[in-house]
Amino acid sequence: FQAADEPAYLTVGTDVSAKYRGAFCEAKIKTVKRMVKVKVTLKGESTSQVVQDDQVKGPLRVGSTVEVKTSEGLSSEAVISKLTDASLYTVVFDDGDEKTLRRSSLCLKGERHFAESEVSFLTDDCHFLNKKVQNDRNVLNFSHADVGPAAAD
CATH class of the missing domain: 2.30.30.140 (SH3 type barrels.)
Structure with a gap:
């Protein structure tokens, strides 16, 4: 889904929330293979x-x-x-990890990632301790370091 006011593609250096293991984590675009x-x-x-x-x-x-x-x-x-x-974006997470993703797995930082009724997936990966509410929009962002098997309690 692309909002009408969004650019046709994202540029290097843009702060995004990137989908990683079912949750959105803060990242920055490092490279773009534009298409x-x-x-x-x-x-x-x-x-x-x-x-x-x-x-x-x-x-x-x-x-x-x-x-x-x-x-x-x-x-x-x-x-x-x-x-x-249909571009491919390589993003860098806050812990230095990199991942190449399609646009559908990225949101501009501060965008709503999911309907408020769909918060159950959050308990699986990224933890509530690191959530941030941004721009009065109830957007949840998490640290990439908190996602995955190492973060399991």
């Missing part, structure tokens, strides 16, 4: 195409009018109807 799929509707035609973001000139936002290189190699005006971030 954003852009679904566009060509103006003057009612046909859609999916292209890579490097074939698009203009703002990468749903609803934006952009110039796109078609599969025939021609430039055409189009409107973005959908963005899919």
